[in-house]
Amino acid sequence: MSESYLSGLIERQAEAYGDRAALKYRDYKKGVWIPVSWNQFAGKVKRISRALIASGVGVQENIGVFSQNMPECLYTDFGAFAIRAVTVPLYATSSEAQVHYIVEDASIRFLFVGEQYQYDVAYRVQQLCKTLKQIIIFSPDVARSPEDMNSIYYTDFLKQGESVEHQAEAERRRSESGPADLANILYTSGTTGESKGVMLHHSCYEAAFRAHDIVLKTLSDRDVIMNFLPFTHVFERAWSYYCLTKGCLMCINLYPQDIQMTIKEVRPTAMCSVPRFWEKVYAGVHEKINEASGLKKSLMLDALKTGYEHNIRYLMNGQTPPPLLHMKYKFYERTIYNVLKKTIGIENGNFFPTAGAAVSKEIEEFVHSVGINMVVGYGLTETTATVSLGWLDDFRTGSVGKTIPGLELKFGENNEILLRGETVTKGYYKKENLTRSLISEDGWFHTGDAGYMKDGFLYLTDRIKDLFKTSNGKYIAPQAIETKLVVDRYIDQVSIIADQRKFVSALIVPEYRQVEKYAKDRHIAYTDRKDLLQKPEIIALFQMRIDTLQQEFAHYEQIKKFTLLPEPFSMEKGELTNTLKIKRQVLMQNYAEEIEKMYEE
Template sequence: MLNTSLFSVLVHEQAKRYGDKTAMSYRDYEKNVWVPVSWNRFSEVVRKVSASLLALGVDVQENLAVFSQNMPECLYVDFGAYGVRAVTIPFYATSSESQVVYMVNDAEIRYVFVGEQYQYDIAFRSMPHCPTLQKLIIFDSSVVKNPQDTVSVYFEEFLQAGAGHEENEELKRRAAELRMDDLANILYTSGTTGASKGVMLSHRMYHDAIIANDAVLTLGEKDVVLNFLPFTHVFERAWSYLCLSEGAQLAVNLRPADVLQSLQEVHPTCMCAVPRFWEKVYAGVQEKIRQSNPVQRKLLHEALQVGKAYNVHYKMRGLIPPVSLRLRYAFFEKTVIALLKRTLGFENANFFPTAGAAIPPVVEEFVHSAGINMVAGYGLTESTATVSCDRNGQPKTIGSVGRLIGGLQLKFGEDNEILLRGTSITKGYYRKDEATRAAIDEDGWFHTGDAGYLKNGELFLTDRIKDLFKTSNGKYIAPQMIESKLVVDRYIDQIVVIADQRKFVSALIVPEYNLLKDFAERHHIRFTDTADLCRNADINKMLLFRINTLQQEFAHYEQVKRITLLPEPFSMEKGELTNTLKVKRPVVNRNYAAEIEAMYVEDTPPEVDKLCTLPPSLEQKGDGMIVGQ
């Protein structure tokens, strides 16, 4: 049951309702067990945080930073801060020193809570460059402090500052005086195209977004929710606050790399994720199918085909499947599909919200075919996450991002840009008046930068307007559309389309190196190292063949004509990826300028039709060559 209490008292009100029921859990890596935290304990620690912040002299609407990976302490600090009307600013756990310095100085932060050794080291090195920064508060007691550090304290020491003052009259007054238009958070965007901006999120925005999401999602106190995305990401943050408001149990996954293990240990009913996660699941399952014996392979293929017919062709469209299909699906649902879901850790699945990028249609179809209720959606930091999402009981279309949630208005501007207005839309960017005026017009419409259209009540995204490329021939190319179609190929890990002001489309590709090496060995292709393998002509012909098969539905001018395989993946260290793993195109274009130019030495692209035939040396030879699988 939804609790709409303000965040200053939410945890305490839930503790009155649920008491010793588990509010959240986390893995103890030393004992390798999941440790439960009751609502009563949650409330107790939050009160201590509030009292300690007051003891430190934290002012109303003062900015505090949390620089950590997902930990229960992140939530303790959030809600403890709300109890004294302070503002929390989460930093991505992988943030660089320059990013930390920028955010601390921009928000004039005095206190930074840090997670583990990496975050402590970065924050401590930043202190001389941050005039306002006074103290670091360290969550992990195993962090080794710098010998010259005389100001940092561990979290347990911090809690002692307010010990015995949890019922302080000032605390009660501040919690009671929280205003809906108070800032709750400032979330700094990851900046794919320019400098990072702090999006201001108020308590009203969260309050109204939570009510709107509650109206369309089947979330409740019996749900167990695995936290996978960083709390810094508005998707996970707003989603977690919704879960806590519903009385659901959070399972806080500390290390993103452990998510598959956590899924099998926690058996969650819900987990929000980005399409990249499901692309990896899809690729993993396809690889398992390939490695299965013929009987198992046939059963898995048949189960997914029946699942597609039942779930995608009938249930998602609001149609009643015929009796024969219902019987076949019931058989596979209890056998093959049940085993598949149990292997992945999804056997208790309720629903899995997915947003943050375009979902490749073949991946979305696969997830639904496997009987997993993926809820596709669309949102932004500026909209407190959800703008639209799939709804149970209403038709859903593969490729759509669902239906508009309550409290929002939507219209289309120039170039079909999606414009939004409502109480869950930000008032602007922190101390960035010019950027605010550029994003929000005089009538209060927020310009998303995303183009789309409505069809039968469902929202479809077509492209990111700023990412639209115009070829030198005057044709417009939507790179994300092409990339989402091609990235499902088993040999492609990452892909960046090149086309702006060029005569034809090309692509930089980070291949799946292990699969590529395996292919080379099976086809007796010699290579000395990864770079040599990526340059190999036969390997490039093989991948172009697969790409051409996938892009037949594209117009001729949209089709990739040349590719370059990169010997190492894009990375945050080189500035090519944001903290949310989105590609920074300008940086990639700069870092690989020579490779890009080499693809355009000859102005005339090869004829696509000539790529349809593989050289004899690359014929199937047991590989199957199932494109996209």
């Protein structure tokens, strides 16, 4: 059996790159980025491997990592892989109930935690759990509970690995590792029901790396990567592992809300993100255009029009742009596009993978028009992330690209996308019935997503489970309407209501800052946010914008009534998953009164 690729990856890269920086993380006390060399990374991995053995961690035992993005997450992952242990990541924002469920379900004895919130939750869970033996704390700033005599800090845990007495055992385990070993169990947060543990074996990652080597030809050890999404998310996790195989420099963003600052400090060449990041950029640019006037405004509008003509109308369709248009495009590239990229912090951009939710046509066209190489893809936890992606010189707006090499795709009932290949999970942890219901005997995985192929490109239409049926028997795809609306600069979040109802309605969380500015500019007096959102002028503003945005939908798909909410949907209220997807059932309960009001005769 050949050694699993990830078990020795960091050591091999240290031999190749030595003292060159592998990682960087931000020291918030000093306000500087601290580099970690490949040699240091490999040293940490070795120590964590020996410390895990010293603690009694067995072959294929599950260990938990409950933290926001930190270098320690990667040290722990690769330290575990080297001794054939399995890592189970938990979202940094997970609730006590979610952590309790995962720790019990995966029989986790050792749980690594990031900062105070994660420690506090884990310590409370430990009192209720039969399995949890020890909590290991990454951040030295965490204050332990006075009664806690058992938890230890990461630095003290590593000391157990300083002695080489467990080195022989570590080497034996690594030599016995193989692609058939389980690498991770990733619990999907799910918009309905309890989370389920997706098993990803080393063979899944190895197949994903081989496929991406064929497609992502421009990624190299010269790339600087910003890690923005949580490592717990399969998209960031698989991408990060892949970037490490390429020798890229990984810059780890600790707090997602700091990305506007950290991206400017790092100025990365690549970063994977969800569409929400680009929606914010789009809204920001259009705000600037709306505030501008005269020549400046017309230049900005012309730059967007020129970029659209050059990159979408001509290049995307395999045609050469006319010389005059190309000259104009090059002028805007040196001026307006360059200023925009510098303002975001991505003027060194190579490419930017984007997935995790539907990307609206407007956003995609805008990003490509200004010369940002957004790579739109589609994937699931169960497929080790990527199923398909559109490449820089081979994409179609509105599509999620072409399937990666080695992955078979066909369509089942209701145009459901079925997949088969080495990157597909072998099943759900301890859930044989669920595994059998979603993976056929001959290996076809039922994604639950509907779509179609055109000219070799995959297009998603809707989530089969998410289809709403109105009381008139018409089917509505809520995500299509929601994706269209969140592009608007006055709209932050939206949830469509239609199932078993006679018409479509919506709960809308406005972009409060924009609405308040609109009121100020028009001298609309109000006492508080709730009062502001009930003003006839504000309701008329939203009605106008919604009517404009939904013109392309059939009459029965269009929003007839809406409610503006004074508070955003939140994880605290259970309304969003850890990956910020809307939990429709919870919204139905939390806003039952507001919803019923929209359907009163």
